[in-house]
Amino acid sequence: MTWIRACSVDELDDGDALRLDTTPPIAVFNVEGEFLALADVCTHGQSSLADGYIEGGQVECAWHFAKFDLRTGAALTLPATAPLCTYQVRIDGSDVMVEAPDEN
């Protein structure tokens, strides 16, 4: 695993998300000041979860509205039943760092 810089803490507002073009892509979310990183691609369709709607520690997929828990990656509603992979995050000064798979 490799630590990579996702963004600065000021770049991502509460309730926003961004997508890292890693392999596989990772989405980084700001949930009430806490930064969380998960697989970006919904386990049901092919949609980017960084485009989803973030509310109450959950993200709702933009295409088919499956909901996931942002802390655990658990699939909370149909059409998804498989969980999302979660990634470690640490704050390094003003940088949000994500531990990505090695090929990155």
Place this chain on the structure above:
Amino acid sequence: MNKPRCLIVGASAAGVAVAIELRNNGYTGAVTLIDADPNLPYERPPLSKSVLGAGSRGFVPIQPAPIYRDLDIELRLGEKVTAVDPAALTVRLDGGDAVPVSRLVLATGLSPRRLRVAGADAENVLSLRDAADARRIAEELASGGPLVIIGAGFIGLELAAVARERGIDVTVVEAQARPLTHAVGADVASLLMELHRGHGVKLLTGATVAEFAGSAGRVEEVRLADGRRLPASTVVVGVGVEPRTELTVSARIEVDTFGIPVNEFGQTSRAWIYATGDVASQNHPALARRGRIEHWDTAQRHGAAVGATIAGTPTRYREAPYAWSHQYGATLQIVGRPRPDDDLVLRDGASPGEFLAFWIRDGYVGAVAGMAASREVGVVKRLMAARVPVERAQLLGRDLDLRRFLKQHQNAVRANPESTLAS
């Protein structure tokens, strides 16, 4: 006393959702899911979107196979239910079995309407409803075009888009002067027509088929009522659907002009028989009157509500109807049902490849359609559900941050829950 059984006829989006939500809500009886289609239950939307793609040919399982075993859902695939015996509480299968049921769910869906013109039964006149149809279309188009699609509905246009992306010559023949107008209104329909024409689709409107002409059981030419002749190597007909209501006869339950009428919990005129998905005729708050809602999202949500209801948690499906379509790499999303007397606001800068359209009804957003705007559509869906008052001028400009606008409303409601926020 035997263990109760919920038997679901039809293993597509609605039927599978019933089965899964039965288990998620603690149903302890047997759950049996039956479909005449022999394949592991698969998603239908990808069939028209990636029928010509490499590899999967658009075959995407709804759930991975182990889910059915883990949830103790019995799959009987490749078997057909031929009759319901409401006195004996059994269903009859084509193999002769009579299976006892305590709750029956009809998720039988729709079949494509056929054109009643000469040559419509030729082997290269196809429709697109299931995996076998998709395979036939892919086989025919492997040798190229020209492809003639009859009917400019969403399935026909998605197929037109994937065929054009492969360089196939595509003509779409549509009887109405302005296709899709009933679904998205005239202005958005014009953008979609422009999108397809821009990608080289020959779109003939106000045109109907007189006959399919050819030889040896294959069509070579589509002849239109106005005399035009279109060379064709493959024809796909998408001119509407009929509800599959055959089982209502032996079940002795009511049908209406749309399908199988159900109450708010999905029950038919016999309370132990439910109907869900495309075949259900429902009284949904977003509809001006009772009818079918032929969307994948509705099938899944209505099915989930029926599953929860049967398991003992009465649940209604009341969310705004939602449909999406992939065309030329962009996603079109529609939430709610536009009505002719709504006030359409097309956000500034609309182009065929990217737009956001709002339909204002009584001071609220009644429906929204977005192309390549999924972030915004997710927010507008919530503006609709929360009935946030909006004005035309706000929505017209591109400078309104919709997410912030929604948050301001939510914070104001939290601060003053009694207020209805008539701005």
